[in-house]
Amino acid sequence: MNLLYSNDQRGAYPASWYAATAHELPPFPALEGEARADVCVVGAGYTGLSAALHLAEAGLSVVLLEAQRVGFGASGRNGGQLGSGQRVEQDGLESLVGPDEAKTYWTLAEDAKDLVKGLVAKHGIDCDLKPGVAWAGSSKGDVRHLHDYAALLQTRYGYDQIEALDAEAFHALCPSPDYRGGVVDWGAGHLHPLNFALGLARAARDAGVRIFENTEVLQIDEGHPARLTCPAGSVTADHVVLACNGYLGGLNGKVAARVMPINNFIAATEPLGDEAAKVLTKDIAVADSRFVVNYFRLSADKRLLFGGGESYGYRFPADIAATVRKPMCEIYPHLRDVRIDYAWGGTLAITMKRLPYLARVAPNILSASGYSGHGVGTATHAGQLMALAIRGEAEGFDTMSRLPNTPFPGGPALRNPLLVLAMTWFSLRDRLGI
Structure with missing residues (x-):
């Protein structure tokens, strides 16, 4: 199944609140004929846009190919959270790679946050970037874990922007009856994800990147140079950047074995007015x-x-609003009858260990994907790291490529059934409070 078109209209953004409030960017043409570049980037999400921008700013000629529209995939549909650290918590990373290496990955993650904030400031990207992400616990055990983790970050990593909240303090911030406490990370942030992507695209265009939309890459012939075949043309390039995430398809088997596409869903209610204070009392x-x-x-x-809900298989559910309303009402029962004005799905990608997969899949082909729901900062940073690696400064890329990533058992054929089993089990644990 081609996920580029299975749930979405060709050449159009989904009917999301993000698309409805986007700062419109005129469409780029489709590729026709032959093109030559130093670097060809495949995929115009955060990863590809960041890679293309940084390469062009360094003086390389860049062609960026996007099968749909700029920011069409997860980059334009996600929850907009710019989180701290990697997707795996630091104590988990310490167990996987050791404490010294874990500190290196913490530093790289801090660089990722700084990069996003810096790009927004440098290029004047209007994407409503604001500070503050809270993590909520629904049980005493969850809250204890969050408080212990905050203490670990404060003492072992010197991170002083995280604050532990008991039940009363958390309810003053987030008055949901479901939550019993949590933490607030004031060094993290949130933004309008599609407007961030469109802002990166404007910056890349202005830096000289040749962007082509509605241009699916059908085949990559590896070599020096590589050749990328598209429906109405081709690109020959000395280097290739694969920035496809959940939409990679069959372009590279090594990546496909380790990176699995999954779907997630978001709904936007009607404007709540003064009732918004019953949801959140601060803009976090x-x-x-x-x-x-x-x-x-x-x-x-x-x-x-509100993002949530479960779906198995690669097709979106027929009623996305109903899928999301169920968990939304578990958190906010008083919103049971609120109108939902927008509901949309998106395809992201996960890895076995929920760590990003960066790899040199051929001598002149780099790939980054599998951000596992932590992509706003990590994907943008991965694009910069690939650009640096192509320029001969590969330390950051090589460090990220050392993260442990194993193939899904059985490869692409069995990874989805295994995910269904795992998600069913863990979602049952969530419901039972185990």
Whole structure:
């Protein structure tokens, strides 16, 4: 199944609140004929846009190919949370790679946050970037874990921007009856994800990147140079950057064995007006401690943007609003009858260990993907690291490529059934409070 078109209209953004409030960018043409470049980037999400921008700013000629529209995939549909650290918590990383290496990955993650904030400032990207992400616990054990983790970051990593909250303090911030406490990370942030992507695209265009939309890459012939075949043309390039994430398809088997596409869903309610204070009392984002994570924040016009719900298989459910309303009402029962104005799905990608997969899949082909729901900062940073590696400064890329990533058992054929089993089990644990 081609995920580029299975759930979405060709050449059009989904009917999301993000698309409805995007700062419109005129379409780029489709590729026709032959093109030559120093670097060809495949995929115009955060990874590809960042790689293309940084390469062009360094003086290389860059062609960027996007099968749909700029920011069409997860980059333009996600929860907009710019989180700290890697997707795996630091104590988990310490167990995987040792304490010294774990500190290196913490530093790289801090660089990722700084990069996003710096790009927004440098290029004047209007994407409503705001500070603050809270993590909520639904049980005493969850809260204890979050408080212990905050203490670990404060003492072992010197991170002083995280604050532990008991039940009363957390309810003053997020008055949901489901949560019993949590933490707030004031060094993290949230933004309008599609407007961030469109801002990167404008910056890349202005830096000289040749961007082609509605141009699917059908085949990559490896070599020096490589050749990328598209429906109405081709690109010959000395280097290739694969920035496809959940939409890679069959372009590279090594990546496909380790990176699996999955779907997630978001709904935007009607504007809540003064009732918004019953959802959040400050302009922060929230994620909770469930395995099937709920994540939410208020929009600029006081809508609740709520992400959650489960779906197995690659097709979106027929009624996305109903899929999201169920977990939303578990968190906020008083919103049971609120109108939902927008509901949309998106395809992201995960790895076995929920760590990003960066790899040199051929001598002149780099790939980065598998951000596992932590892509706003990590993907943008991965693009910069690939650009640096192509220029001969590969330390950051090589460090990220050392993260442990194993293939899914059985490869692409069995990875989805195994995911269904795992998600069913963990979602049952969430419901039972285990």
